Amino acid sequence: MALPALYRPNTSTYTQFVGVAIDGWKAPGLDDYGCEWILETFEGWSGTPDLRVGGQDRPLDHGQFDQPSYLGSRVVTMQGTTICPTQTAALLASDIVSSICSDPSQLYLLQVAEPSGIVRRANVRLNTPTKVSDLIDGTIRWQIQVKAPDPRRYDDNETVIVLTPPTGASGGITVPFTVPFTISTTGLGSSTATAVNNGTFATRPVVTLAGPLVDPQIAHLGVGRSLSLTITLAAGDVLVVDFDKRTVTLNGSASRSNTLTDTAAWWELAPGGNDLMLTAGGGSGTATIRYRSALL
Template sequence: MIPIASPVYYLGDWAGNVTDDYGVDWVVQTEDGWSSSPPIKPTQTDKSQGDGAWQGPGFYGARVINLKGTAIAGDRLSMLAAKRRIKAAIGARALAKLTVAEADLTLTSQVRLSDQIDISDKGARGFVWSLTVVAADPRRYSADSAQPSTGLPVVGAVGRTYNRTYPYSYPIPAGGTGSVFFNNLGDYDQTPAVITIWGPVINPWIAHVQTGRTLSFGITVLEGQRLVVDLLARTVMLNGTASRASAVTPGSAWFMLTKGLNEVQFRGDAGASGTGAVPVMSMTAASAWT
């Protein structure tokens, strides 16, 4: 594909503002919903006895994106094939990735088709098209994600050593706090992340320094197991299949990453290991924009 204008829109195997591999020029003439901020869901209630309203912090709604343009092919058969390609780019059921590449930044969003794809002929070799997609998560994410990780610092036992080995592994006491850092370059004040904790670790907890919120888990993650914490979906999964939401201890508070520099801390008791494995926490996150 050869870009012919900016930005370039990529959706499945289709792209807008390009000359595609079949020689068809796809021109996006109108865009609505991508460049603007998401719709706002205000939180307010009219005062029953007084002027004005009671008002709280609002929320962002789903992002609806409309694209309209023209397609010009070299011949009628190529034009007919182009119609089929744009309709095959996205369907009503599965999510698709919308990527928008601008001169300075490339951002992505997970979208689903929300209305029919309209197509109207324009001459013998061209047609006018329009499509509407919706992103349930209104954030526009950086195309590149970061995955910092940290081990669990431990303190070795203090005392006399003996030149003898016993066929048993004892838990290693945790002696410190590991930290991962992520710089959210976007302007979204609540950006999600996926945190993975690798065993062996007993009763792990994670804390977001900037908000002061902590999530702790009453669970033992054995060597070779992983506990995956999705901050957006608010799910806790062991080895990707078994829910462990019940392991979240009372007093825990879910959090999101903020704008700018974020520090997430990791603690727990290192469990028994037959191979010398140490507990590790990793975090996958991408900068997010409104």
Template sequence: MTTPIELEDGQHQLGPVLIGKGTPISIAEFEGLGMASQRTGDVEPPGADGLWLGADYYSGRTLHLDAAVKVAGNPSAVLDQLAALQEAVDDPAVRGQGGTTMDFRLKFPGRPVRVVRGRLRKAEPLMAQYLHGWAPLDLEFQAADHAFYDDAFDVTTIPLGMLTTGGLTFPLQFPFVINGDPAAVGRPGYLQVDGTAPTWPVLRVTGPCANPSITHVGSGRTLSVQTTLAAGEWVEIDCRPGWRTVLRENGGGVPLTPQSRIDLFQLTPGINEIRWTATDNTLTSSLAVAWWPAYKAL
């Protein structure tokens, strides 16, 4: 995995391209950092005053940047910067299929790096003065959802059948205290999820096992996969918006049971308990849970 570029305050990374402070692409205005737009179910009741307020759903966040390429006296460098942005958008791994995204890493003073995932939808320069090394640039980035994410993910591995690494040691020495904090006893099925918003995990079961079933205890949501995995084979359930795939190590798809709702399987801020079962006489299979802490605001 490539080591992320260390960003300075006021510097951002759009795909592989650095913009903002200390780069040839300066930013005059950054819009879309507040509340994301919503799809509402509001209804005006016929023959009555007021408004019936329905369910609200966030749309994907839209970021708009009023920017400019500034490379004094070097028109070729202006074109190079524009070409780099277009090259990032043209990546077949991003635009070649539905749901795939690129990262827009943001570094504002007073905050660690936050990430929004989506696609660059507009990169329109004004070329009237580019011969002098200056071209105003209108950028628009469409995120797949409304959240801001941590730059790095958290991950934990849960062996099959392991309930706890805690317990009591005999003979007991009085007085003794039973700690009510599940995180304190080191149970691998308990996850401490940072952030202020729910986040969607990526779940990978590695064999040998058959028909694994994963449950988020707090919500009762369960994802069950109908497949058999030999030793070293795996199946990955990606619950993230836009992705939402269930794939084997060979790239093939695997069905979930009809009751499994991949779009509703979320981790919430705080302690989450994950349990999983499978048929495995060796008890050597495992579940890896990865997630990016999510935030409602910068």
């Protein structure tokens, strides 16, 4: 029996899929060779991830001096059994388990379908060697452990907001927050929108600026922080600003982080509503804000 180019279990026999999907593989599921994939243990997805708690013991005193603390990565363990009608099919299933997320340099999309119908996701890579038991009567047991460097659990659905500066704006804008926070207003137009994070933890957007735009600024009005750039984008130019990686890339590959002004400040989308504003000159360009609601 030859191994096909992409051999993965499917969920065609399930009226509602509840389980995990990663690197084209799903469990629970029934594959085309009659193998039943049973997911028995799924740990680390719910609850908080690891913690990196900082502190320094007080000399000759009780307690510690408090220090900044952060979340660590999220480790998820999947364990189960595969029951196959023949030993040949079981050997194929064993090979498939070993092939999941096989490139340790790559992040793979992990999707989790919950009984409520909600699907959440994270990007993961193998954390420990995958374990596959010896074949016994057409049955194998397996364990896959992955690590998500970003511990957030993201909504599988992406929210997209498009902002366009008003055409012909030349009289400046009204700054809706108090000093000392200020932004340049000369000859610029502004556009506002509310980004709603339906999760429980702050998420970070990716903003795509398409020209023509001059000196765009993307402000979070609620926290009084603005990411401002000194750059002229011609028609056809695309500048991608990744708030998680903190990168600025022009036309797919050229770094333009040097266009960030001295006062540029990165921000996040807190749970609930976030009032955002695009300020720019140059006419008919756009800012497309993409994000996913996030939970711990």
